[in-house]
Amino acid sequence: MPAKKAKKATKKAAKRKSASAVKYSYDFGQKTDGSSKLRELLGGKGANLAEMARIGLPVPPGFTITTEVCTYFYDNGRQYPKTLEKEVKASVAQIEKEVGKKLGADKNPLLLSVRSGARESMPGMMDTILNLGLNDKTVKALASESGNEAFAYDCYRRFIQMYGDVVMGVQAVNENDHCPFESCLEKLREEAGVKLDNELTAEDLKELIKRYKAIIKKRTGTAFPQDAYEQLWGSIGAVFNSWQNERAILYRQKYGIPAAWGTAVNVQAMVFGNMGDNCATGVAFTRDPANGEKVFYGEYLINAQGEDVVAGIRTPNAIAQLKEEMPKAHADLEAVRKKLEKHFKDMQDFEFTVENGKLWMLQTRNGKRTGLAAVRIAVELVKEKLIDQKTALKKIPADSISSLLVAVFDPAAVKKAKVLTTGLPAGPGAAAGKICFTAPDAEAVAAKGGHAILCRVETTPEDLRGMIAADGILTSRGGVSSHAALVARQMNKVCVCGASEVVINYANETLTIGDKTFKNGDDISIDGTTGEIFAGAVDTAPSEVDQVLNGKLKAEDSYTFQMYDQVMKWADKHRKLGVRTNADSPDQAASAIAYGAEGIGLCRTEHMFFEGDRITFMRQMILASDEAERRKALKKLLPFQRKDFNGLFKAMGGLPVTVRLLDPPLHEFLPHDESSKRELANSLGVDIDVISNRVHALHESNPMLGHRGCRLGISYPEITEMQARAIFEAAAACYKLKKPIKVIPEVMIPLVGFADELKNQVAVVHRVAAEVMEKKKVQFKYLVGTMIEVPRGALTADEVAETAEFFSFGTNDLTQTGLGMSRDDAGTFLGKYKDLDILPQNPFASIDAAGVGQLVEIGAKKGRSTKKDLKLGICGEHGGDPASIEFFHSVGLDYVSCSPPRVPVARLAAAQAALK
Incomplete structure (x- = not known):
């Protein structure tokens, strides 16, 4: 609330x-x-x-x-x-x-x-x-x-x-x-x-x-x-x-x-359904709660009381059979069914009793329904002129729309499958594939056209290549805001996290659940909607919406897509907030645009450094003994970054793209186990001690609060310089295409807490932009802004706004720094906090409006006190959460940004926020 x-x-x-x-x-x-x-x-x-x-x-x-x-x-x-x-x-x-x-x-x-x-x-x-x-x-x-x-x-x-x-x-x-x-x-x-x-x-x-x-x-x-x-x-x-x-x-x-x-x-x-054979009791719905079809749906028992229907001691009869056994009661119920929907203007779930042939109504309520049913009922109630568009939009829980988009397990196949255990449903959908314990294994499976499930105790940025290659991700640790969950949702990957009964042994390459042990390459299936884990490969099917968006199915052949499309058009008509996406690749961008994204609100550049030879050059840069060596390695990275940005700009076709410069601490790019260190030493032609010493030197007691974000760019301005050059050269190339794409890059400096930090980095960006425009003989517009993700940045936003051209609130880190809680470690006590009502919900899933929300509100007001038209967005995971979106709308942000599959949810939630 x-x-x-x-x-x-x-x-x-x-x-x-x-x-x-x-x-x-x-x-x-x-x-x-x-x-x-x-x-x-x-x-x-x-x-x-x-x-x-x-x-x-x-x-x-x-x-x-x-x-x-x-x-x-x-x-x-x-x-x-x-x-x-x-x-x-x-x-x-x-x-x-x-x-x-x-x-x-x-x-x-x-x-x-x-x-x-x-x-x-x-x-x-x-x-x-x-x-x-x-x-x-x-x-x-x-x-x-x-x-x-x-x-x-x-x-x-x-x-x-x-x-x-x-x-x-x-x-x-x-x-x-x-x-x-x-x-x-x-x-x-x-x-x-x-x-x-x-x-x-x-x-x-x-x-x-x-x-x-x-x-x-x-x-x-x-x-x-x-x-x-x-x-x-x-x-x-x-x-x-x-x-x-x-x-x-x-x-x-x-x-x-x-x-x-x-x-x-x-x-x-009391009225009695257990007085004899001319008495009955039952539960019914005015429409089918599973698919939303307008049919009379329910069950009843002759000579019974209400609890008998749900207790399972006797098998209830379908409501249609009541027409044969008690025709008058059935006719009375049909009349009541129509009257209830006409009056309450929604699908009703009601309880009834027939006492000696007379119908009595014991309860009615808006019926619980699946996501598909919620959408269908809302659309059809509008067609029946029982409600208007605005009411329909408010009746659909925003998260319901996502159930129309995810791949699902074939129902017949699920009945034959064995559920091994259940974890946390972190990335909706269904995936089946080969167990892979490392990123290279997952890439190898995918390269052969196979399907992989990356199974890790927990994931790190180093696993990104495997996450990209895999159809699904399974971890034995971590919550719904863990690295695995965050990245999986952005990439529209199926993910089950925190499956504590799963024991992964990397040395033996085994995954054990109870008395069942699986080896590398064995088949496993995961349901990111329910959290269930199955033995073997369970057949899956893509959603009809995705089939239409990918051109594999005609829109006129899919009623599900037609309903989805109608709701999205209504939502876009009424919402005030813009909706962007978090995307790092052209494929992610294309997926998000298909779902209705209006730009990229967050491109995480660090994800671009893990593909192919890039990680080697990145490590060369980190291990360099001086600036000259660093620049030499960065020069090798420049073409890769430029190519990535060029692909991203083309995919977005001129829509805004916000690029966050390097954010994580450098130690995350280095290997930590001995075999990986030795492999890197051999590839670079250095002694393993050089690698070990550098890893040790970069170790931080708390990297969340350490040498990262703009602090890296200030310490090593050549990193900022290389990234800015890659962005602007890619933009310049888009302007020189046969059909020019007028890109307006938005360069985002992360982790700013002091106005002078931003000034330092903005000076580097402006200098590089001028150099590129002069060299390429092209003029283009660009913006330089910052990510507000530490409390001081929010509290001094009026000073920061003197330099910034936009703010994007990074609410993941703002929640961590504002609450002093790690999103990866808070799971050890969040459950108890929820039990005691200290926290009504997970603050990493839904914004802590009373606390962290105040930092956002202060930052927004102070920023706009300096620049009236300062563009304000949010690019944390909260950007796809309906309750959080309602709050962001209330404080006057311009847009939210979320992972591609959450874009439709955000569009609907933004409309609901506007209608409230």
């Missing part, structure tokens, strides 16, 4: 709490207090129950205890507001009035359900109680009045089991202890000689209830409560307590739901 929204919500809640009379219970039914507009207060379920009641759908009456009570509950030692008890009794009385039944009565007893209801749907994460109000007396009344003794005692045993588990804490003692209630039920079914619960007789169920009560007494030392109001308050407390259970916390962390939001509690009159 963005900081501004959280602040606004807190103020709103504080204002309500300061009011003299705060309402904590909202009724729905014949008397309805709430509506869908009160989602923050009533939670999604409560707000939608009230809304369904308002539009005349058959909803059992009930009431919602607000999310503010949950906040109060946790802020006040798990106590309730003083007025809540009175409000709850009044709301129960309203239900009693509407249904003509009374809670706890010996005749015509009212039974209730108690369910959670957070603002955002969290299916299955919190606790539910059904059939509340049953006791040894009311069960007899229910049996008599329903004329169905088995039904009544079935409800009672369900209630005792739920209440005993959720409220009284009767659970398995350890992982070897089966659920005591389920064990008891299984044993009774065996004794009765039946397979299904609904085959148990009333006498069987009475015996089961006795055994259930005995379990509760033995395990808790307390008898099952007979007072209905004691049951009600116990259930309400259990739901509030479940907001902080382990599965709810994990779910909130995964989907970024703040703990401060709390949950509401919904109390509702």
Whole structure:
């Protein structure tokens, strides 16, 4: 949740709490207090129950205890507001009035359900109680009045089991202890000689209830409560307590739901799908949630309660079959389906019960869906004139668009494959190939037309050649912001990181997972969307979108592409932020342009030094004893760099290209193992001690904070000079083509913290530019700017802007330096920080708006205080994160830059930010 929204919500809640009379219970039914507009207060379920009641759908009456009570509950030692008890009794009385039944009565007893209801749907994460109000007396009344003794005692045993588990804490003692209630039920079914619960007789169920009560007494030392109001308050407390259970916390962390939001509690009159064969219960969707097709989709069970459908004890029937078994109920559901979509203007996921032939609606919510379904539903709702373009754009989670672009495993092949283990899904898609432990191995496989999976404990820039050659990357260490993940995403490579069960032995060239050992050259498959790792080669297929973009499929033959293209056109129409890409090669640039990139926001030149003989010349330069030797080696590198930039400029066709000068410390280019050192010594004709001594001399205690970025250029201006010359000579060549390309290079000086650092480097760049233009007899425009990636650079941005012509915020390093956290090492404690809500999300994946974000905002404001029209961009990994993009839009940046496959996500997220 963005900081501004959280602040606004807190103020709103504080204002309500300061009011003299705060309402904590909202009724729905014949008397309805709430509506869908009160989602923050009533939670999604409560707000939608009230809304369904308002539009005349058959909803059992009930009431919602607000999310503010949950906040109060946790802020006040798990106590309730003083007025809540009175409000709850009044709301129960309203239900009693509407249904003509009374809670706890010996005749015509009212039974209730108690369910959670957070603002955002969290299916299955919190606790539910059904059939509340049953006791040894009311069960007899229910049996008599329903004329169905088995039904009544079935409800009672369900209630005792739920209440005993959720409220009284009767659970398995350890992982070897089966659920005591389920064990008891299984044993009774065996004794009765039946397979299904609904085959148990009333006498069987009475015996089961006795055994259930005995379990509760033995395990808790307390008898099952007979007072209905004691049951009600116990259930309400259990739901509030479940907001902080382990599965709810994990779910909130995964989907970024703040703990401060709390949950509401919904109390509702029971209706019964288990009274006989003219009763049913089910879950349905107004459209197919997997592919978005407009078909009635769902499941139901005859003579069952809601939990039976999801528990898997009985196999549910497809909703289409209900037309044969209960034609009236099916027709009623079809009418409800249409009314729900027309009113809520989105695909709905709803629960229903049929009691003696009458349909009741128990819940509706915007249905969870795949990325493909999200896009299809939004596009088709516009075609059906239920929503407009702007609404459609806001309904599609920006990350959903990426699921239309990635290669996938063939579903039939996956069913036959064996999952070995699971790591972190770091680069979406599917890849299968030969296990390769080194970059040369991966290159050798690729050179023969094969497919490689580069398997490393963790990757470094030295592995880049192998990463380029491989179809996928697998590491046993590192997180989703590790080197492997960052580069993989930029190159659109499938990547699984941090697969801790994977043991890689470089010496033996083996990869071991459990009792399975694989050798160099064996086949393996990885799914970067799920993190799964498979034995053998699982067949893959490219996405339809990529097939169209690559000319292998006609657009008119792919409905998926047509939907993708429509959404992208809408996004471009409404967004304000520009979207560039991070790319180092013509292939990456071409891929990004196909995805809609408007330029290159970051070309990392260090990646260009690892191909072919270049690394040798680079190492010669590093090992040089004086400037003359360095210049000699740099002269050999110049043609390679010039050729690279020329290819990049041509691929971009005149779109802006921001080139970052050399950034990493020099030791990263040198070998560190003895065999590689010896190989380098032999190739250079020097003693191995020369190599070892230089490696030792360049070693830094903390290279993140050491001799890198502009500090290298200041120490060795000849490096800056060579790179600038390569850039400008490549640009000059583009101007002299038969069809000139008017390149405007943007030269970016990295790691500037002092204005004079930038002045020093800019002087070198201007001098070289003048020399090249004079020599080549051509005039061209260019910009020189800086990467704001250390706090001092942001805090003194007004001074830096006197020289800079643009800023690009390097939020990867700005996060590291701003928080004092290493993105590669933070994984050891980030999990605990998220558990404790110290950090709501990984700050390397989504910008820390309240902290690091302030540095960006300060840098932007100060920079523009000096130069009103200063161009501002961001080229860190956050440039492809939707939540971060919303923040960058709010502080007035001109563009974001991200890896090629994230470009469509950024385009959509930028439009959503503008529409908010």
